[in-house]
């Protein structure tokens with residue numbers, strides 16, 4: 001899959017699966033790994049509010065469960081006037097599996113609003129290399 005449209009369609013599908021009875025704010029995330037495999041996630045809220053999980057976290061779990069660890073690109077889609085950028089925690093989660101080529105596409109159902117590198121999204125980040 002090369003053009004944005006196919007990815008946007010997948011992102012919208014992921015977003016439509018969101019379990020969001022509390023915020024009503026659907027988010028979808030779709031990862032393409034270096035090998036070309038595709039993994040999706042949606043946000044899953046909980047009656048105990050802090051236990052809710054983000055869409056990016058779901059997609060990353062699916063990726064790791066699929067035996068993959070390198071994100072080539074990730075599409076994150078939400079609705080609204082403001083850009084839906086990954087929260088602080090998810091920036092760090094993506095960072096774990098990103099490199100200097102990873103692209104983070106910030107999307108609405110209308111299209112890709114912004115494409116960022118990992119360093120733009122989380123400058124001066126702490127990562128696996130720091131533990132070497």
Ligand SMILES: O=c1ccn([C@H]2C[C@H](O)[C@@H](CO)O2)c(=O)[nH]1
Nearest residue numbers: 023025027043054055085086087
């Ligand atoms: O990048 C983001 C930002 C927010 N949310 C979710 C968390 C919560 O369920 C809802 C409102 O914050 O949106 C995500 O999944 N990803």
Ligand SMILES: [Zn+2]
Nearest residue numbers: 054087089090
């Ligand atoms: Zn998050």
